[in-house]
Amino acid sequence: MSQAGTAAAPTLYPFEFRGTGSAYFGIWIVNLALTIVTVGIFSAWAKVRTRRYFNGSTWVAGHAFDYHASGYRILIGRAIALALLLAYTLSTHFHPAIKVLWYLAGAWLLPWLANSSIRFNARNTSYRNLRFNFTATDTEAFMAIVLWPFLGLITALILWPFAQRQKDYFYINNHTFGGRYFETKFPTWRMYAIFAIGLGVYGFILAVLLGLGFAAMAVLQQSHGTPFANVPPAAVGYIVIAMFYLPFLLIAPAIHTMIVNLTASGTLFDDKHRLESKMDPLKVTGIVISNVALCLVTLGFYYPWAKVRLARYQMSKLTLVASGDVDSYVSEVFDSQSAVGEEIGSVFSFDFGL
Amino acid sequence: MIVGRYFFANSARFVPARASVDDKRILKITGEDGGSLAEAPLRQVKITPRLADLPRKLMLPDGACFETLDNDGVDELIGIARHLVSGGWMDRLERSWRAIVVSIILASAAVGAFVVWGIPALAFQLAMKTPDWMAAAVSDQTMTVLDSHYIQATEISEADQAKAMRIFEQVAKTGACAPHVCRLLFRSRLGANAFALPDGRIVMTDAMWQMAKPEELAGVFAHEMAHVRLAHGLQRVYEASLVPALIVVVTGDISQIGQMAVILPGVLVQSAYSREFETEADRSALTTLRKLGINPAVMAGLLERMDRERCGDRPCGGSWLGDHPDTAFRAALYRSGR
Known part of the structure; x- marks a missing residue:
């Protein structure tokens, strides 16, 4: 081992979800009531508070994440999405043939909407006073969420797992934190x-x-x-x-869990630090099924505890494997990131809830 | 004086620090050694709204940030400048048991009312406004699937078909259904059965023709015509999309769609709506039969015979998942005549 300490021993930083069902219950029910009273308008702010609660309750290496979105921008995003939906419904109502045009437009619109939403959420997520970002181009989005799934479908799903990999690469590899990239890589x-x-x-x-x-x-x-x-x-x-x-519903949580395990565990940040996700697909399936059963029995009032219980388990199995002490690394590397901060809000981006 | 961490401008580097506000409303951040780290007028500082026991942030205009878990301390610190922070009232509501109880009542009442009255009313309005070509398209689709997988051409003689047609026309003439809308089709298989499609096609199976006497057949047609006239088929289609939409609103989560959590309650609620349609169609058939001078009680006999054919001597019984009310209930309705 060299004296400069280039091969420092990996240090493990487990993720932890510190939220509670009872605290989230208060947030959920009050925001739901306000959403009802305001005929849906408050739902944009409700979304911000919910997301902030979940981000802010997720801790790793002594710091919590945060969410900074403004309800106004989510409201505008939803208004645009609603306007598009209305335009689609009305135009196809009077001229059914116009659907073809919409599908063509959708091939362009969908990647743009997805990019915009992911970027909006990344830029409004922070950790240790620094923001995340999402840097994919619309062409990359088109390939990942229109072209590859389409090819997966027309090849009778033979290419579907490959298309799924392309989507995960697109999502993870375009995310940055403090200007440095995440990169996932795993054999197809x-x-x-x-x-x-x-x-x-x-x-x-x-x-x-x-x-x-x-x-x-x-x-x-x-x-x-x-x-x-x-x-x-x-x-x-x-x-x-x-x-x-029914069998599809039963296996969906396990499949999703295995995909998250694979993509997260293959993720490197800044070529140095690894993530490791070790969720048990059967355990997740059990949690999801019992959550649904409890939600049904309680007429939906168990929902906040259900959501918290799943997040707790997911985070308890996620670990940051840092090469060396993450605190000194972060302090040194991300000392000044003014360029990243200025960019926020300057680009047209909204959350469309995709 | 509150204790927390000070992050330098646009940096992930932090030092332990304390924050205080002087009488000129200047926020002062000092290090542990007492040395000054930053100062800014309070009105230029963005203070994140309080939310549960999440860390609170005082964001300085230059990109620096003071973070603390001392939420009460921050509230006290900014007490005189509370108007600078938006959203404080939300946190007070979220933690007040009174507001939570009021919210539970309000949300339950609103969601309950929407399920009981809102969705049926909305589905009815939408069904009434649906253009005929759409109803025809939906019906074509259903008929194609049925013809290719479940049912076959009829084996009833032409003379018998003409008899059935005459009864059908008599029933329609009472106003049960406009003659140019409702049409009778004959198919075999699927046991003794009759069903209506949204555009007015009414399918009767051969077994039904063999089992039902003419007076009973009039009741069966009247029931199916009511489904057509009241657009029950289309309402079911709309309800099928309104129920998931409601669940998205309640959970605030679009990704829930297509998951178990959405499908199971959806099925329960939709079969409840379907049972209401059946009762509505039964009531309408009752009125139609009276206009034709037929005693509605004959329908009770038919329903009970159908039940015996299907389930033997034990009654089939109803269920939460069934889309028809149980036979005893329906038979009683026809017998009572109300």
């Missing part, structure tokens, strides 16, 4: 492995459900003649859709 086969596992489990659950369905039908047929007799056709449709959709 690992994304294919996740989707292969997902497909396998999906197929297994579907097979079990179909087996149970056929068994039930056989029993019914013996006792009452034709299966589905007197079942309204709409209900038959629901049953079939539910059979194919």
